[in-house]
Amino acid sequence: MIVLERENDFIMMRQHDHALLSGKMVWEWKKNFLLRSKLREEADWATAQHDRAWIPLDEHPRWNEEKQRPYSFIDFPLEEKLAAYQRGIEEVASRSLYAGMLCSMHYQSFLSEDSEEAVIRDFVAQEKKRQEDLFAAMEMDVPRDIYDLHFDRLQFCDDLSLYVCMQTPGISKEDEISWFKNGFRQTFDFAPSGMIANWVDDKQVSVNPFPFEGPFDATIPLKVVKKTEIERLGLREAYHQAEEDQRFVTFIPGNGD
Template identity: 40%
Template sequence: MIIREQAQHFIMIEQHEHARLSGEIASRLLPELFIQDTYKKDVLYAIYEHDRAWIRVDQVPIWNDKEKEPYYFVNYPYPVKLKMYQAGIEEVEEHSPYAAYLVSHHFTQFPDIQNGTDEFSIAFCEEEEHRQQRLRRAAAPQEAEVVDQHSRLLEFCDDLSLYVCMNEPGVTKQEEHPWFKNGLTQVSTADPDAPSLQAKWLDSQTVQVTPSPFAAPFQTELSYKRVSKQWIEEKGLSDAYEQTPEMKQALHFR
């Protein structure tokens, strides 16, 4: 779950919905960013499905008593989260081994996992390294630069979708979530010294990315729930979430 706290509500966005938005972003990128068409469907599948591990969990959100908020993707119980990630990778592999490689690699690059010294992080990285070696031999492009570029596209689309989900629509650059103060992941590995891409809300519906990586401006939407804090207190988080109607946020990218 992704959450934004407001005075009387929590904005709650399911992870798979965030991933769907990531996929919509990916599908609108300049074609040449994929380098070759051969693997484009696999790359798009990886981006659309990279957070499918959260589908079942997000149906029944749980309350964090310590923080007085719903658990979300950053502070969700860590050992459970890692097991979920692996279950999601396995589901992706059933459809596309190369997509599973990209998703596995994506997760093992997360700083808390990659740099973790706890037994859960170490075991996860070891198991996923074995998986990545197997999948790369069996299904990945031979050219390392192609694989690196596809990994970069997943990271960029994840970043931009999180930018939308974690910021209030129309927020100023000064009030953005701190994760995005220095820009987004560079969309191409061709020029490693190129400046980061910058995202900016122009109004409550429009996000501008500079320089634009898109083939053309496009419109889409994001589903979310605006869950009342009073309802949570009265009903409990699970019932309050279930009974809150879904809403749609219109989005324009340029």
Template identity: 40%
Template sequence: MIIRETVDSFIMIKQHDHAYISGETIKHVNRNLLKSDLFFDDFVYASHQHDRSWIGLDETPIWNDAKQIPFTFSDYPLLPKLAFYQIGLDEIKEANLYAALLCSLHFCSFFAKSKDPDCLQFLQDEASRQKKIRKELPKLDEELLIQHFQLLQLSDNLSLYFCLNEPGVDKESEHPWFRDGFKNTESFHPGNHKLLARWVNEHEVTFDAYPFETDFHVTLPYKKVDKATIRKLGIAEAYGESKLEEHSILIRK
């Protein structure tokens, strides 16, 4: 679950909904930025599906007693998270080998500096998965794969940018992850800088260098869960009783 706290509520967004927006953004990427059009549909599928591991975990949100907020994707208990990561990757692999390779690389990047034995085992298992997939994908273009991986990360981060920021927020008050631009995007910027987004108003976002072919809309589904209701009913029931709302965003030049 992706969580943004307000004074009297939590804005709660399911990971798989966020991932769908990732795919809806990156399918508009300027094709001239890519080495080739090979595997483009597979790459977009990976963006749409990269968080399907969270479908089961997000069905019932759980409470973090230490922080007094619902558990989020960044602090969710490690062992169930790793187990569901592998389940999700297994499901993606059944549907699309190239997408599974991209998503596996994406998940492994989360734990690149970890020394936790469970994370190290996850990395070892995924390295084995990636090796097997590479054998099944003849003449794999590693440079194109790197481009797709970087754009998958951009799609993930841009969707998180929509989720974690209050719509219309000033640049200096943005979530710190994105204030200085999106990581690993220099090769998609004509000035070799990180791509930088900003909110124009509550419903519009633009870039300093536009990486897409056209302007487009996305729709972010979320629930606004009242803190008083959580205290009365508990997080799971309060979330279940909260209505699903939508926020429309125009991404434009």
């Protein structure tokens, strides 16, 4: 769950909805940057489905007593989160070995094999073994540069979707969270120094350099859950009774594109 706290309520967005926005982004990717192919279709699908792990968890949001707010994907209990990651990867891999490998790499990249926590070290080791097995089972060899491009594109679209979901529309650059203030970490041939996004206003986000075919609109489902309702009903019931709303955004080229 993506959770934004305001004075009287919490804005809550399901992780899978955020991932579907990532999937829309890869569909809009400039054709001359990456030609369509069967392999690209699987990479696109991996991007849209990379957060399947969160579908059952977000159906039953939980309250973080220590922080007095709903758990988000950032602070959700680690062992349960890692177990869910593995279930999600297995679901994706059952349909596409290549998509499963990309999703496994995506989740593994968040964690270090040198962690002091055994559960993290075990997760990294198991996913590395899974990647080897999936690669061996694939019927085609994937050139390293194509694999790297698909992986970086998944992570960029994940980050750009989070940029839209985790912040107040129209926020100024100086007030953005540290993850995005200085641009995105991924680089591409057309963006050797990476890309940067800005909220132009409360409905438009510019991206420079612009990786998409043209401007496009997107919506992200969300729920506004009032704190008084959480106190009265508990988080789960308050969340399920809250009406579904949407955030609208248009992606446009930044200055220089």
